[in-house]
Amino acid sequence: MALADRFLTLGRDVHSGEVLARGGDPEAHSILQRSGFVPVVRLHETYHRLPVGLDEAEEKRLATRAVARLRAVKYGVEADDAFDTEMREPHYPPLGSQVAHLAERIREATTSDEVADVLTELTACHDGVLIALGEVFAATAAFYQDLGQPPDPHTEKRLQYLSEHRLGVLWSDLAHMRNDLADRHQDHPQRRACTAEIGPDEREASAVCACPPPQPRLATSPVAVPAAPAPAHPRR
Template sequence: MALADRFLTLGRDVHSGEVLARGGDPEAHSILQRNGFVPVARLHETYHRLPVGLDEAEEKRLAARAVARLRAVKYGVDTDDVFDTEMREPHYLPLGSSVAYLAEQIRDATTSDEVADALTELTASHDGVLIALGEVLAATAAFYQDLGQPPDPHTAKRLQYLAEHRLAVLWSDLAHMRNGLADRHQDHPPAQRVHRRGRTGRARSLRRLRLPATPAAPDHHSRRRSCRTGTHAALIAPFPPEEPMHDPTPDTSLGSFAAVLAGELPGAWTSAYHRDRGGLNTHHVLTDAVWDMNEVAEALAKHPVDHCAVLQRHDGTRLFVTEQPGPAEGYLIAALAPDDVPAEAFRGVREPDGIAVDADPFSAAENITFDLLPRYYVAAHQVFKNAEHLTRESSAEERLVMTWSDGALVVDKPDRADITRVLTDHGFVLDTARAVLVLPGDDTARQAASVRATGERLSALGIGTVLRHPPTRPALDTTPVAPPATSSAPSALRR
């Protein structure tokens, strides 16, 4: 560890007003965290801050205590005067040191029996370290379940998942490794022991530590009472090591995977599982809407979908979930194209191709949030923009042109009978020879009233009215210049 890592700065930031600690090594960071500081990871640095919502007196107490504990183990701390202290609190070994000492025992082991003894502390079915960790996860899950904020039940569900699927698999594998080593009674090759003796300063110091005795385990009845408390007591049920190894594969059935995934995605999502129809493939309505031209589309083209799930958010965003074909364990997830959008709106828009994820809803939620959904937002925005443009074009207001001619208003005879009827109802007269309708201008007041009434009725039909003057006529005794003959050669530039 670099010498610079033995120095820290701790003080109130002049810009944010937060109490921040910068510098130090992992041991110093652990001391800060045990004094209430929260780690903050930025792009170019990692520092610690006190939690939000503390009053000034509590901030002073926690900061001064952190300074005292850091200096007690020979860290240099540059701090504000208000946090400076001459106190030096005694430094006790944390609980993690007892577990870390097992690693030192394994490094120094000469036989498989010694390693089996060390692993027993981890895997003991009644009071092993992993069983105790399961109790911690269960208690934390129960705490979150009743905490009252909207995200809290999802956090409790995640803790339950970690205890049931992640921790249980770890315990099972280590327990069977321990049992196998206990049966081998094999010496470890001395050359390999020498090779493994390269240790960090922390490991060498742990060898010399005299650890406190392991506290006595609670009796059977108190253990059962503790197991019955909390809603997640089933998470900490011991795993008998003498039983055959259970299947470590977590319950990742499609319906369960989609339900947990819906709770991990940002926003309010619902999950709908579309089960197998007994060989009758009725899922083509969904697969046809999959917005993908890559891996997911290829899989759907080659393999029929027996069952699938659809996640939907309150804003209409939908995700299609199906199993990966073949022996692969995992799922394919793709966005579904927006509903009620004309096909022409998708022209020129790149598909937000789907992704393949492992059978872990939590890592899948991260992949969706930071990979799939951003591409979907870009594509959907362009599609909706195109659809809006198409709607404006299709719903462009039809216009009826009235042209002035010697005081009268002339309208070409419309193709629609209802428009013709509106015009004739308000004084327009059909001139069959010219195929036009004419509104005389003998009475200009009446003519204006007729135009207003006609415009109101046509507007109710979605038709606008435009009044135009006739094109300018050539002056007397002049002849209009005839337009040049059409030619395939480029026309000359006009001056």
């Protein structure tokens, strides 16, 4: 990550009057979004703005809180005087980081049983992560049902479609993979647990581990965790 990505500017734009934040890396963008900012994606840049319709006091509260949160995790923030603060807000790992830790467990797994255990957390039929995501889709659809704006019925139907026809397929496929791995009881042929022990044929006193060097991890883009089928349609 470039050093420049650790710096942001946050202030009121002299042309539009909007409170804008520019710069930062994906972690900084996530902090801004959790502080109430809305991402704006343009052809040559991505920045963040506060929602429309806020009064000046609420803009100041949200912007000041964003500055406090960013600086708490060592981001450099150049802020307008109105939003500058010496406060630092404690930073707690978000819910998504707990799910991302499941991926780390799979990367470190050496047996099919270990991966099956991780996938169970996603696919468990009562309280797995995917089922919970389906509940979120259903609850959001129900919220849009009587919200009153012309596009809202379409949004409700779209959420129901995604939950029933897209998320359900992802859940079904991943559950099948989990069950397949649970039956295999197989060691991965290219992975083994590191014991930090010297091999029996090693004569060098400086040797500390007989394991092969770790394979480089392929760079991947962040992806959303698959979701699960939602419960029954909200009552009309």
